[in-house]
Amino acid sequence: MELNDPHVTILIVEDNPDDAELAVIALKQKGIKTPYRIARNADEALEIALGRRLPVSGRPTARSATAPATTPTLVLLDLKLPGKSGLEVLKELRAAPSTRYVPIVVLTTSVLEEDMIQSYEHGANSFIRKPVDFSTFLHEIELVCHYWLDTNLQPKKSPV
Amino acid sequence: MVGALFQNVTILIFIYVLYHFIFRLLKGKPWAISIISGIFLGGTAILAMLTPFQVEEGVFYDARSIVIGIAGFFGGPLTGTIAAALALAFRISLGGAGVVPGSLSIIFSMLLSTIAAKLRPRYQPLVEKHKFFTIIGTWFLGFLIHVCVVLSQFLLPEGRWREAIPLMLFPFLVIFPIVFSLICLLFLDNERLAQAGKDLAESEARYRSLFQNHHTVMLILDPVTGVILDANPAAEAFYGWDRATLSTMHIQEINTLAPEEVEAEMARARLRNKSIFYFRHRRANAEPIDVEVYSGPISIHGRELLLSIIHDNSQRVRAEKELKALTETLEQQVKKRTEELEAKTQRLTELNREHESFVYSVSHDLRAPLRAIAGFSTILGDMLRESPPNATGQQGSVPNRGSEVYHLLERIQANAERMQKLINDMLMLSRVGTRAMNPQPIDLSLMAQEIIGEETEDKKERHFDCAVQENLHAYADPDLARILLANLISNAIKFTQKQDIARIEIGSELREGKEVFYIRDNGAGFDVEAAGDRLFAPFQRFHDSDEFEGTGIGLSIVRRVAMRHGGSVTVESAPGKGTSFYFDFGEAE
Numbered sequence: 015m016e017l018n019d020p021h022v023t024i025l026i027v028e029d030n031p032d033d034a035e036l037a038v039i040a041l042k043q044k045g046i047k048t049p050y051r052i053a054r055n056a057d058e059a060l061e062i063a064l065g066r067r068l069p070v071s072g073r074p075t076a077r078s079a080t081a082p083a084t085t086p087t088l089v090l091l092d093l094k095l096p097g098k099s100g101l102e103v104l105k106e107l108r109a110a111p112s113t114r115y116v117p118i119v120v121l122t123t124s125v126l127e128e129d130m131i132q133s134y135e136h137g138a139n140s141f142i143r144k145p146v147d148f149s150t151f152l153h154e155i156e157l158v159c160h161y162w163l164d165t166n167l168q169p170k171k172s173p174v
Numbered sequence: 175m176v177g178a179l180f181q182n183v184t185i186l187i188f189i190y191v192l193y194h195f196i197f198r199l200l201k202g203k204p205w206a207i208s209i210i211s212g213i214f215l216g217g218t219a220i221l222a223m224l225t226p227f228q229v230e231e232g233v234f235y236d237a238r239s240i241v242i243g244i245a246g247f248f249g250g251p252l253t254g255t256i257a258a259a260l261a262l263a264f265r266i267s268l269g270g271a272g273v274v275p276g277s278l279s280i281i282f283s284m285l286l287s288t289i290a291a292k293l294r295p296r297y298q299p300l301v302e303k304h305k306f307f308t309i310i311g312t313w314f315l316g317f318l319i320h321v322c323v324v325l326s327q328f329l330l331p332e333g334r335w336r337e338a339i340p341l342m343l344f345p346f347l348v349i350f351p352i353v354f355s356l357i358c359l360l361f362l363d364n365e366r367l368a369q370a371g372k373d374l375a376e377s378e379a380r381y382r383s384l385f386q387n388h389h390t391v392m393l394i395l396d397p398v399t400g401v402i403l404d405a406n407p408a409a410e411a412f413y414g415w416d417r418a419t420l421s422t423m424h425i426q427e428i429n430t431l432a433p434e435e436v437e438a439e440m441a442r443a444r445l446r447n448k449s450i451f452y453f454r455h456r457r458a459n460a461e462p463i464d465v466e467v468y469s470g471p472i473s474i475h476g477r478e479l480l481l482s483i484i485h486d487n488s489q490r491v492r493a494e495k496e497l498k499a500l501t502e503t504l505e506q507q508v509k510k511r512t513e514e515l516e517a518k519t520q521r522l523t524e525l526n527r528e529h530e531s532f533v534y535s536v537s538h539d540l541r542a543p544l545r546a547i548a549g550f551s552t553i554l555g556d557m558l559r560e561s562p563p564n565a566t567g568q569q570g571s572v573p574n575r576g577s578e579v580y581h582l583l584e585r586i587q588a589n590a591e592r593m594q595k596l597i598n599d600m601l602m603l604s605r606v607g608t609r610a611m612n613p614q615p616i617d618l619s620l621m622a623q624e625i626i627g628e629e630t631e632d633k634k635e636r637h638f639d640c641a642v643q644e645n646l647h648a649y650a651d652p653d654l655a656r657i658l659l660a661n662l663i664s665n666a667i668k669f670t671q672k673q674d675i676a677r678i679e680i681g682s683e684l685r686e687g688k689e690v691f692y693i694r695d696n697g698a699g700f701d702v703e704a705a706g707d708r709l710f711a712p713f714q715r716f717h718d719s720d721e722f723e724g725t726g727i728g729l730s731i732v733r734r735v736a737m738r739h740g741g742s743v744t745v746e747s748a749p750g751k752g753t754s755f756y757f758d759f760g761e762a763e
Contacts, residue, residue: 032546039553094538123538123545125601146545146594148552 024050024159025086027059027103028121029095033144036151037090037121044156048163051084056098063089064110085112088162091138093122093129101132108137117162181225182237183353189218189241190360208249212256215245219261219280223268227345232270233334235342239283240354243319246287247294248361254291258284271334275326282322290315308362309355316354320346391484393425397444397471400425400436403479412484414458425482430454430462443469443480452487464491526608533604537597544597548590555583592725599727602657603712606734611651613739613759618646618691621656622680625663633667636676643681646691650739650759658735661728662693662755668724669697669717669753677752685756696752702745709745732757 028034034052053059065083093100107113119140120133130141140158145151196214200206219238226234238261246254258280265276301308324346327335385392391412394404405420426433443449449469454462464487472481622642630638670676679694708714710733715726736743740760747753
């Protein structure tokens with residue numbers, strides 16, 4: 015399995031479109047050409063990652079049907095999401111067998127130590143405080159994403 | 175001779191009894207007693223002379239010396255003199271050979287006993303201490319009198335003493351002193367009884383007067399039945415019943431307690447010698463009154479009674495009640511205030527929390543657009559660099575002023591960065607004010623060295639001359655102290671950037687009797703007077719931002735850290751003269 019394998023995807027969970035775009039650009043600039051999907055909230059994220067049914071919230075939509083799951087290779091998770099928080103997403107992904115070992119990088123603006131501690135406690139692999147400076151962001155994204163993608167892909171390279 | 179002596183002794187006993195009869199009869203009239211007893215004792219002496227032991231015609235012996243001695247010793251000079259005069263007259267009238275010695279005997283008896291009476295008070299303490307001394311003393315007096323009587327016999331005419339003295343020697347020097355002593359003892363005993371009676375009468379009178387005339391309300395009660403036996407005028411006035419009425423009453427009728435309880439209290443008063451009670455007493459025409467009663471047993475005519483002294487206690491009780499009410503009101507007020515304060519404290523804590531979460535949200539929400547501005551402008555710059563505007567003239571939509579575009583993009587980024595710093599400092603200021611403190615001993619010297627090291631690391635091109643005093647110890651929260659120190663040190667580094675050599679000094683000194691830490695630099699300095707109160711307020715800057723960058727929040731953070739420890743920060747500075755900051759962490763520990 016290669017980085018460019020169509021089954022390899024990055025799931026970006028981010029409610030702020032600007033931030034999402036910055037993340038996408040950062041990935042691109044650092045040569046990570048892996049396909050990505052963007053989830054705007056917790057439910058979308060869980061739907062994509064686990065194929066979970068969206069709760070019918072009054073809107074008669076076809077999305078209430080079960081969508082096929084796309085188990086991500088790496089998750090970039092913002093903690094502050096509208097409604098259900100990123101921490102909830104983290105917990106649910108860790109509870110599901112298919113995503114139990116998927117590397118999850120928490121990307122947040124939070125400066126509270128508590129958020130970092132809780133993130134790690136619930137199984138986050140990395141914790142990045144989104145810097146204002148874009149070059150720093152680039153550097154951090156490169157470091158963390160390369161590390162986890164390589165790690166996650168490594169075992170599958172070995173002949174089983 | 176023995177018969178005659180026996181007769182004499184009989185006479186003496188008779189006079190003793192008679193004497194006391196007279197004494198009691200004339201009680202309280204000392205002059206009359208003296209004169210009557212003088213006459214009486216003189217008569218007794220004469221009686222004794224009528225039943226003598228006759229040696230020969232005109233020479234006879236009898237107990238007159240004893241009688242006169244008694245008269246002088248107990249009656250005093252007047253009685254003695256009267257008795258002696260009578261006896262003397264009678265003896266002289268009898269005449270005979272023994273008239274001179276007989277008369278002398280009377281005079282000697284009188285004189286010696288009177289002198290002894292005068293000396294008596296001096297030996298009184300000795301007598302009271304040793305009963306035996308009374309016997310010896312009176313015997314000695316008797317002996318002395320009779321020695322004189324015997325010696326006066328030498329004056330008998332024609333040497334008749336040769337026959338007389340041997341005859342009288344035994345009765346006069348052996349028997350008579352003993353008899354004298356015995357009679358004295360009888361008299362003394364009587365005297366004592368009389369004195370005791372007098373004491374008793376006096377004390378009773380004193381007590382009566384005390385009871386009657388005292389302004390204190392007093393009752394005498396039967397301790398068992400509670401019958402009021404006596405009441406003084408003060409009691410009459412106090413209770414509003416006269417003595418006759420009170421005498422028909424029981425204390426149970428006056429006391430507002432139940433009769434059984436009153437009886438129990440009386441039993442207590444009887445058992446303990448004296449007790450204080452607090453009762454309410456009824457009065458003839460008034461509401462029950464609070465009284466303080468001192469009750470104790472008293473013995474009157476052999477009866478064990480109870481003396482009760484009653485004080486009007488109503489004012490005190492009222493004062494106590496008022497005081498109690500006042501105390502209760504005060505306590506309630508304190509309680510109310512405490513509750514109010516607690517509510518306020520809680521509200522403040524809530525507000526603090528709200529404030530912190532507000533600042534946190536604001537900083538979070540401000541940062542997102544900032545990140546977008548910084549990020550996109552960077553990306554834009556990168557894109558322009560990859561395909562420079564107007565390099566080929568094909569991208570006409572981009573102005574042909576490349577360097578200006580980069581410059582403007584840089585300005586956007588610099589401002590984003592500055593805003594980022596502002597947000598961080600604001601957040602810091604908020605958190606410094608609200609975070610929990612954990613004060614402990616810290617090595618300020620070490621901390622300062624570390625911070626200087628960190629702060630000067632990326633300023634290798636500058637020259638620093640830093641002096642940190644050793645062993646600067648403080649008791650403070652380490653994180654907050656570090657924030658304070660870092661702010662002041664970075665300040666010093668910042669404002670010395672124009673100096674060839676930046677001098678920074680950190681130490682401690684005594685200012686106004688208090689040990690304070692200081693950090694001194696040779697930097698730009700500023701006008702303290704002009705800065706005034708705004709110096710430590712947030713967002714205040716005293717230099718052009720072109721000259722020295724900064725958010726203007728640093729000193730607010732410094733002051734807040736010091737204040738949270740109960741300390742303070744002061745500054746001394748002048749433009750071009752450098753700056754000294756003084757700070758302390760209060761009296762913690």
